[in-house]
Amino acid sequence: ETGVTQTPRHLVMGMTNKKSLKCEQHLGHNAMYWYKQSAKKPLELMFVYSLEERVENNSVPSRFSPECPNSSHLFLHLHTLQPEDSALYLCASNRDGNTEAFFGQGTRLTVV
Amino acid sequence: AQKVTQAQTEISVVEKEDVTLDCVYETRDTTYYLFWYKQPPSGELVFLIRRNSFDEQNEISGRYSWNFQKSTSSFNFTITASQVVDSAVYFCALSEYVGGFKTIFGAGTRLFVKA
Numbered sequence: 001e002t003g004v005t006q007t008p009r010h011l012v013m014g015m016t017n018k019k020s021l022k023c024e025q026h027l028g029h030n031a032m033y034w035y036k037q038s039a040k041k042p043l044e045l046m047f048v049y050s051l052e053e054r055v056e057n058n059s060v061p062s063r064f065s066p067e068c069p070n071s072s073h074l075f076l077h078l079h080t081l082q083p084e085d086s087a088l089y090l091c092a093s094n095r096d097g098n099t100e101a102f103f104g105q106g107t108r109l110t111v112v
Numbered sequence: 113a114q115k116v117t118q119a120q121t122e123i124s125v126v127e128k129e130d131v132t133l134d135c136v137y138e139t140r141d142t143t144y145y146l147f148w149y150k151q152p153p154s155g156e157l158v159f160l161i162r163r164n165s166f167d168e169q170n171e172i173s174g175r176y177s178w179n180f181q182k183s184t185s186s187f188n189f190t191i192t193a194s195q196v197v198d199s200a201v202y203f204c205a206l207s208e209y210v211g212g213f214k215t216i217f218g219a220g221t222r223l224f225v226k227a
Contacts, residue, residue: 004156043203043217055212088155097213098145100159108155 003027006091006104013081014112021076021107023091031097032074034066037088037106049074050097081111115139116206118218125194126226133189133221135204141165144208146180146187151201151220163187194225 004025013019023032034046048056049068063085065077074091088108092101115138125131137146144165149157161171163180171178175192191198201222207215 042219045215048212048214050212056214090155090157092157097215098207098209100147100162101149101157101215102159103149103157106155 004091004093004102004104006089006107008107009105010108010110012110012112013078015081015083017081018077018079020078021089021091021109023074023076023093023104024072025093025102026072027093027095027102029093029095029102030071031094032068032071033092033101034074034076035090035092037090039087043090047076048097078109081109083111085109086111116204116216116218118202118204118221120221121219122222122224124224124226127196128193130190130192131194131223131225133191133202133204133223135187135189135218137185137187137204137206139185139206139208141208144206145213147205147207147215148178148187148189149203149205149217151203153200157203160189191223194223196225196227199223199225 007022031050033048036044036046045058046060047066052068052071063080067075088106090106091104094101117136119134146163148160150160151157161178168180177190179188201220203220204218205215207213
């Protein structure tokens with residue numbers, strides 16, 4: 001248990017569905033992140049939120065929409081995804097950008 | 113531009129062998145931070161160590177040790193007397209300030225430790 005909780009752990013969705021991934025931390029951290037981990041590819045940073053403000057958006061397609069309603073919660077809203085979006089989506093948080101990050105166990109997403 | 117290279121994609125060893133995982137980084141900044149994380153089969157990355165660029169002292173923690181050499185831009189990780197539970201993917205990461213700290217991860221090295 002790292003203090004970062006992601007739900008659901010597994011998700012199968014059709015290309016026309018809309019779903020959301022949830023991440024929660026009660027570590028008092030100020031920054032939260034979404035990463036995508038695909039097979040045989042490096043960990044890709046998708047979004048960064050610092051003090052609830054988005055500070056990074058690494059050219060992620062608009063079919064991924066993040067939301068950070070407060071410093072403890074982070075969502076990733078998904079719509080009209082493609083099969084190549086199937087991956088492990090990891091949420092992380094840290095106190096500051098240069099400190100160690102705590103990761104959730106990830107959501108294994110399969111787009112069919 | 114930041115870059116982290118973990119040239120070893122997969123390593124396989126027999127239990128009790130020592131193994132070193134390589135990490136080479138590129139950065140133009142003088143202030144930066146280096147990390148190692150372990151990703152077991154359960155999925156979450158687990159923090160192992162953080163070093164700042166001004167602290168080149170090597171560190172030992174139990175069976176784990178880290179060798180930071182700025183002259184070669186390397187931050188290698190050695191596991192002594194490996195155990196089956198060490199089997200995981202290990203990531204090296206670099207964080208530097210570019211209008212805010214940005215962390216980039218290497219591609220990871222998958223370590224198999226056989227009994």
